[in-house]
Structure formats: structure tokens, C-alpha cells
Amino acid sequence: MKKIFTSVLFCASIFFYAQTGSLSGNINDDAKIALPGAKISLNPGNIYTTSDEHGNFVFLNVPPGTYTMKIDYLGYGVHEYNVTVEPEKNTRQNIVFDKKENSIAEIVVSGATLKNQARALNKQKNNANITNVISSDQIGRFPDANIGDALKRVPGVTIQNDQGEARNLIIRGLAPNLNSVTLNGDRIPSAEGDNRNVQMDLIPSDMISTIEVNKTLTPDMDADAIGGSVNLITRASPNGQRISATLAGGYSPIREKGNYTAGFVYGNRFLNKKLGAVFSFSYNNNNFGSDNIEPVWSLANDAAQTAYISKMGVRYYNEHRIRHSFDLNMDYEFNSKNKIYASAMYNFRNDKETRYALGYKIKPVYNADETEITDWKGSITRQNKGGDASNDNTRLEKQKVQNYALRGEHLLGSKVDLDWSMNYAIASEDKPHQRYIEFENSKMNFSQNLSDPENPVITPLAADNLGSYKLSDLSDANSFTQEKEFGAKVNVRFPFSVIEDQKGRLRTGFRMRLKEKERENDFYAFQPISNMGSLLSVPTVYLDGHNFQAGNYIPGTFVDPAYLGGLDLFNQGLFNGKSKPEKFLSSNYTAKEQIYAGYIRWDQDFNDKLSMIVGARVETTKIDYTGNYVMNEKDLVGQINNTNTYTNVLPNLSFKYVPVQDLILRAAFTTALARPNYYSLVPYLNVISEDEIVAAGNPNLKAT
Known part of the structure; x- marks a missing residue:
């Protein structure tokens, strides 16, 4: 000893x-x-x-x-x-x-198009953990409008789509809320209200220089990434002037409209090469749509237990998606030992959607002893989803993500390397004045042709008279979710080797994340003071089924979106409006989280072929959530607040073995965690006394 x-x-x-x-x-x-x-x-x-x-x-x-x-x-x-x-x-x-x-x-390497691919392969080859790296030129070879579409080309990565574009990230088969997304190492907050998912279709692909998919963690990385962690790296300042501009166009045959994309990059160094800056801009304008049918199958109570369609929707979507993104990265070199970086990125996406939904509700009619079906009866609804005139009569969804960061790198003498960073990020989702209008024909008889189960045919037995459709639903709703995060970290690195003539490094550091999230929704239902009449009495549009992708279906007649958007719903002389607390009251909440972490990481080479990383991370999580106490879905009794604190110790061990120059073997044992979705932790309470039902959140859920 x-x-x-x-x-x-x-x-x-x-x-x-x-x-x-x-x-x-x-x-x-x-x-x-x-x-x-x-x-x-x-x-x-x-x-x-x-x-x-x-x-x-x-x-x-x-x-x-x-x-x-x-x-x-x-x-x-x-x-x-x-x-x-x-x-x-x-x-x-x-x-x-x-x-x-x-x-x-x-x-063969030819020209400049493979330079970034070489960068990606080198980084993937020399990274300490198991990663896949995508470069900007690999992204540019495909028509990938957003980061999610680029990521789905990575082995072990799957993407859930929304309206044809990649949105939710799945790594190694694990759900989106089990993965994390960072921008230059700083966390990107979630704009969704229920969960922690980062929507990958929000950031244009041409704003990113490199994408790293980390399938295993090291102790210096945030621990909440059981599936994996994706790090989006923006452009670094060049060492000389760089100007790049792109312009592209396309055509969407499903709605027979054009799509447009533009990008611009300028970078240079100033002040005798001490100050570097690079500015990037991206614009994407996409007009598209989707068609679908949504049948619901049921079994009848006749002797044969006949399978039939009890509900069916024929849906026609028009989608106009616009993405803007701005990014500025700067660095200033004081001297050979001290350098700081500043960056700002602003992304926003506007989704303007109009949906037309033809709906059938069908019940069988039985004979006297209910052994045979003699007829089919039910109703037809024609529903629009849109918005008010200020939103171009469309259902508008505005999502924004902003990230501002300041970082520093310093050499303290010849033996200690120190880096630090601070960042502030905001993500929000705003859905203002989303409107629904529905007309219903409640007394109809039908026939069903189910010979092709993938394309069921429902046929009204009488003429579908627009004068028989009466107003059945008219509403206006607002939804707003916002998440803010302030983060800070400091890392220290110095040589430490227990094997003579072999490289060893010891790293340690501290990390802090302060998060706030809130959701504020409302919902109003309206009745016109004067009778609006039938569907025949209002301006309409007719969809003849041209180019309908889901089969030989004709959606038919619907309310003109401009008419719906122009209704002065909050004018008490024209409409009786009533708040519907049961639609939103128990879903509103505020949440605060504080995460403090410390780690130690030791990198040690045993020889020129075998190296190891061993260490551990300790994360303490403090939560402070507030939800609503609601009686019978509509009466606000008060608010419920709950706090909780827990600590996780997360060891990590990784090995890298290079038997020959072009072969690398890696093995890793890593531990990570996933905090429950936001709404799962909200201490709301909804008591429905008449039905003897209690719905409640669970703020004591533990991290996975």
C-alpha cells in the first residue's frame, strides 16, 4: 500500500x-x-x-x-x-x-461532392462510441426536405411519417420519447404538449452540416437517451470567404401544384482572421395533399354474425407547408489558448391544412326474430376542418424552435483543457382558431358491397339530397404549448494514464438544465341565432374524386372553406357561443423540471489496438407540476401541485479494438434513462360522479 x-x-x-x-x-x-x-x-x-x-x-x-x-x-x-x-x-x-x-x-474519389462524405466517414471511424454520421452532401443527393427524411437512411433508424413527411424518430426500435435530439450538443425542447418528442420535420435538411446518430452513450452525454441520441451540427465558420446559393423546384402530382426550395450560405473571417462568421438561410414551400378511407368493421348480431362496415370516412386533405430557417455561427480567437463561439438558430414551420371528411354511420336492421339482416340504415355527415379568415381559412399549425448558445474553449497551462457552454432554447406550437363545421343527413338507407375488403363500397339507396343536411356541429378551438430550457455545462480534461507510453485522459464536468412547459387550450361550440338552413343554403365546393389516391371514391359536396373562415362566430348577435371545458380543462397544465448532473470519464489505451472508456454519470431530477382539479369534466374546483425528486447513477463501459487498419470492433455496456411524458406526470383530477369515474395523472411515475 x-x-x-x-x-x-x-x-x-x-x-x-x-x-x-x-x-x-x-x-x-x-x-x-x-x-x-x-x-x-x-x-x-x-x-x-x-x-x-x-x-x-x-x-x-x-x-x-x-x-x-x-x-x-x-x-x-x-x-x-x-x-x-x-x-x-x-x-x-x-x-x-x-x-x-x-x-x-x-x-474513386471524384471532385468536391465527396469531401463531406469523407468528413462523415472519418468522424464515424474515430468516434469513441457507436455512431453513424451523415454529411451534408449525402443529404443533398436525395430530395430530403427535412432532417427526419435524411435520418431514415441511417441503419437502425426508423421514422414515423405525418402527411408523407418524416416526423418522429425511432432508434433501434425504441419509441420516439426514448430518444434525444441536440443541436451542437444542446438539447432541443419539444413543441408537443403531451410528450417529449422533437418533431424532425421542423428543421430543413440543408441547414445542417453533419448529423451524428449516437447509438451508445458516454458519461459526458445527457443520459435521457435509451434508444439513442441525435446531434445536429450546424456549419462552422470557414477560414476564408464562402458563398453558396441553391434554388430548386418540383411538382406534386397528387394536388398538381409546384414545390419550391431555396438556400443561401455566406461565411468569412474578419478582424485579421480572429473573427469568423457563417450565415445560413433556408426556405421550403410545399403544396401537397393526401387521400384516405377509414372503415371500421363490426360483427352483426344475426345468426351468421355478418361482418359489416359500421363507420367509414372518406377524407381529402389539402396541405400547404412552409418552412423558414435562419442560422448564424460566430467564433472569436483571442489567442492560441482561448476561443469562444456564439450561435443562434431560428426555425419555424407553418402548416396550413384543409380537410374534407365524408362520414357514414351504419346499423343493421333485423327481421322479427333477429336472425337475418333486412336493411342497413344510418346517417351521412359532411365535415370541414379549417380556420378563420386571418389564417387563410385553413387549419393553421405554427411551430417554432429557437436556440441561442455561447461556448468557450480554453487551455489552462499545458495540462488542462476546459470548455463550457450556455444555451437558451424555446419551442412552441400554436393552433389558433381551428374550426369545424358539419352537416348531417340523419335518415338514410344503404347497401354495402364488401367483395373487396380493401375497397369497401357504401351506396345510399336514395338520392343524397343536400337539402336534407342540417347543421350538427360548429366549433372554434385554440391550442398553445410552449417549452423553454436553459442549459449550462462545464467540462475539464487532463492527461491520466496508468500504462506507461500509452494515452490516457480523465474528464469530469457538471451539467444543469432548467425546463418550463405550459399548455393552454380552449374550445367553444356555437349555434346560429337565425337558422342557417341546409347544406343547400350555404356556399359549397364539390370534390369529384379526380386523382383520388385511395380508390374510386367521390367525396362530394362540402361547405366552402371561405364561408367557414368568414363566419363572425364571436358576434353575440349572430351566434350563441358556449365554452366546453370538458374538451380542454383537464388537459391544461404547467410543468417545471430541474436536472443537475455530474460525471467522470476515463479514456485509456492499453496498446495501439485496444482502448477503453469507463465512467459514470449521476443525474438528479426535480419536478414541480401543476394540474387542474375538475368535477364532472367542466367545473374547475382548483389546482393540484406536486413535487418530486429522484437521483439516478448510470455507469458506462466501452471498448474499441482495431485488429487491422480498416476494421474496427466496438462493444459497449451503457445505462440511460427516459423520463415519463409530460402529461403522464401532471397531477390533474377529473371526477365524473354520475358515471362513478375518476381520471387522474400520476406524478409519482418513475423514470425508465
Whole structure:
């Protein structure tokens, strides 16, 4: 024991008092764009590191002397440079690769289109954990309008679609709420009210330089990512002027309309190369639609238990989706040891939707002893979903995500590397004045042709007279959800190796996340003071089924969206409006979460082939949720507040083995967590005394 203690003191004295230096720099290609994931080694000695997403690298605790610095980069070959490290000083070495290899293991590299692919492969090859990396040029090879569409090309990643575009992320088969999404390492909040999902169709694909899909975690990463973590990396400032502009168009045959996309990038360095800046802009305008049928099958009570369609919807959607995105990234280099970064990104997406829904409700008519079906009777509804005139008479859904960040990187002497960051992010979803209007013909007889179960045919036996349709529903609803998050973290890294002549690093740090979320919904039902008449009495539109994708169906006649949008519903001289608390009161809430984390991570090389990462992360979560106490769905009794605190200890162990140059084997044991969805934790209480029903949230749910 005495010998071990003496050895530790000896190692500590060498670390703190030995006269060593540091070496840092930046690697760029001939277009002055950073090269991340490069492997840089110093000879003699077994000292190496990799460049980060900005192309920066640093060697700590380097003995003074002259070295050969070797840089190995896929697609560019191996380059060597002579460098001299002086005691107690930082040597700066900036590298520009101006010559590429012509081939990589029989794969020909041609032109600039594969440069970013080489960046992605290098980063994926040299990352410590199990990752997949996508570069911007790989995204640009496909018509991927958003990040979700690009991600679905990654092995082990599946995407849930909404209106034909990728939205919810599934990694390794695990649900969207079990994954996390970050922007330059900072968390992106969720704009949805019930869950923690980040909608991947909100961010345009051309605003991102690199996408990292982390399928295993290391202790320095946020722990709430059981399935995995996706890190979106924006463009870094180039080392010289860069201007890029794109313009594209397309055609959507389902609605026979055009689609438009534009992008612009400008980057440069100023103030004698100390200040770098890159600005990006993206615009996407997409007109499309979707058609579907929604049959509900039931079994009749006759002797044969006949299968029939009890409900069926024929739905026709018009969708107009507009995405804007702005991004500004800046960096300022005070000297070779101190650099700060500032970034701001603003994304918003407007969904303007009009939906026409033809609905059938059908019941069988039996003979006297109820052994046979003699007829089918029921009703037909014709419903519009839209919005008021200020929203172009459409159901508008506005989603916004903003992220503002400040980061710093510092060399403290020659042995300690420190970085820190602060960020503030806001995500919101606003659905103003979403309106429904429905007319119903309640006395109809039908026949059913179910010979093709995938295309059932419902036919009214009498003429579908528009004069028989009476107003059955008229409503206006608002929904607003907002989540804010402030985050801060600091990390310290220094050399620590228990094996002589082998690289070892010890990292430790602290992380704080303060989150607030609220949801405010309302709902009003209306009755016209004067009789609105029948469907024949109001302006209408007719959908003849042209190009209907779900089969040979004719949706028919519906209220004109402009008429619905122009109704002055809140004019008490024209309409009687009534709030419907049962539609929203128990769903409104406020939530606060505080997450504090600390970690320790040790990277150790055993030899030039085998390396290890071991460590643990401790996260403490404090929640403060407030929900509504509701009687009989409509009477607000008061509010219920609940707090809870829990702590998770999460160990991690990873190995990386490189038996030959072009083969890497990885193994990992990692632990992570998933906090329950927001609404699952809300302490709401809805007591329906007449039906003897109590609905309640569960604020004591534990993290998975």
C-alpha cells in the first residue's frame, strides 16, 4: 500500500511540475472548410488525438522537443509535418489539405461532392462510441426536405411519417420519447404538449452540416437517451470567404401544384482572421395533399354474425407547408489558448391544412326474430376542418424552435483543457382558431358491397339530397404549448494514464438544465341565432374524386372553406357561443423540471489496438407540476401541485479494438434513462360522479 501511495504521489508530481507544453491547431481542406474526425499523431511517442467538428485539435502535457506530426484522413491520405513543442508554451499549427487521394480502397474519389462524405466517414471511424454520421452532401443527393427524411437512411433508424413527411424518430426500435435530439450538443425542447418528442420535420435538411446518430452513450452525454441520441451540427465558420446559393423546384402530382426550395450560405473571417462568421438561410414551400378511407368493421348480431362496415370516412386533405430557417455561427480567437463561439438558430414551420371528411354511420336492421339482416340504415355527415379568415381559412399549425448558445474553449497551462457552454432554447406550437363545421343527413338507407375488403363500397339507396343536411356541429378551438430550457455545462480534461507510453485522459464536468412547459387550450361550440338552413343554403365546393389516391371514391359536396373562415362566430348577435371545458380543462397544465448532473470519464489505451472508456454519470431530477382539479369534466374546483425528486447513477463501459487498419470492433455496456411524458406526470383530477369515474395523472411515475 505504501508503494502504491508513493507511486501515485510521484505521478502527481510529474503531472503538476514537469516542464511540458501543449500543441493545438486547426485542419481545413483547400476550400477552407474544417475537417472533423482527422486522426493526428505525434512521433516519437504514442500520442494522438482527433479533430472536433470545427477541425480543432489539442495535445496536452507534451514533453518539449521536435516531433513529426502525422495526419491520417480518409480520402486525403497521410500528411506529415515537423513541429517543435516548447516547455510551458502552446504551439499553434494550422493545416490546410490541398491534395486528395485519387482512390480509397478501390473507391474513386471524384471532385468536391465527396469531401463531406469523407468528413462523415472519418468522424464515424474515430468516434469513441457507436455512431453513424451523415454529411451534408449525402443529404443533398436525395430530395430530403427535412432532417427526419435524411435520418431514415441511417441503419437502425426508423421514422414515423405525418402527411408523407418524416416526423418522429425511432432508434433501434425504441419509441420516439426514448430518444434525444441536440443541436451542437444542446438539447432541443419539444413543441408537443403531451410528450417529449422533437418533431424532425421542423428543421430543413440543408441547414445542417453533419448529423451524428449516437447509438451508445458516454458519461459526458445527457443520459435521457435509451434508444439513442441525435446531434445536429450546424456549419462552422470557414477560414476564408464562402458563398453558396441553391434554388430548386418540383411538382406534386397528387394536388398538381409546384414545390419550391431555396438556400443561401455566406461565411468569412474578419478582424485579421480572429473573427469568423457563417450565415445560413433556408426556405421550403410545399403544396401537397393526401387521400384516405377509414372503415371500421363490426360483427352483426344475426345468426351468421355478418361482418359489416359500421363507420367509414372518406377524407381529402389539402396541405400547404412552409418552412423558414435562419442560422448564424460566430467564433472569436483571442489567442492560441482561448476561443469562444456564439450561435443562434431560428426555425419555424407553418402548416396550413384543409380537410374534407365524408362520414357514414351504419346499423343493421333485423327481421322479427333477429336472425337475418333486412336493411342497413344510418346517417351521412359532411365535415370541414379549417380556420378563420386571418389564417387563410385553413387549419393553421405554427411551430417554432429557437436556440441561442455561447461556448468557450480554453487551455489552462499545458495540462488542462476546459470548455463550457450556455444555451437558451424555446419551442412552441400554436393552433389558433381551428374550426369545424358539419352537416348531417340523419335518415338514410344503404347497401354495402364488401367483395373487396380493401375497397369497401357504401351506396345510399336514395338520392343524397343536400337539402336534407342540417347543421350538427360548429366549433372554434385554440391550442398553445410552449417549452423553454436553459442549459449550462462545464467540462475539464487532463492527461491520466496508468500504462506507461500509452494515452490516457480523465474528464469530469457538471451539467444543469432548467425546463418550463405550459399548455393552454380552449374550445367553444356555437349555434346560429337565425337558422342557417341546409347544406343547400350555404356556399359549397364539390370534390369529384379526380386523382383520388385511395380508390374510386367521390367525396362530394362540402361547405366552402371561405364561408367557414368568414363566419363572425364571436358576434353575440349572430351566434350563441358556449365554452366546453370538458374538451380542454383537464388537459391544461404547467410543468417545471430541474436536472443537475455530474460525471467522470476515463479514456485509456492499453496498446495501439485496444482502448477503453469507463465512467459514470449521476443525474438528479426535480419536478414541480401543476394540474387542474375538475368535477364532472367542466367545473374547475382548483389546482393540484406536486413535487418530486429522484437521483439516478448510470455507469458506462466501452471498448474499441482495431485488429487491422480498416476494421474496427466496438462493444459497449451503457445505462440511460427516459423520463415519463409530460402529461403522464401532471397531477390533474377529473371526477365524473354520475358515471362513478375518476381520471387522474400520476406524478409519482418513475423514470425508465
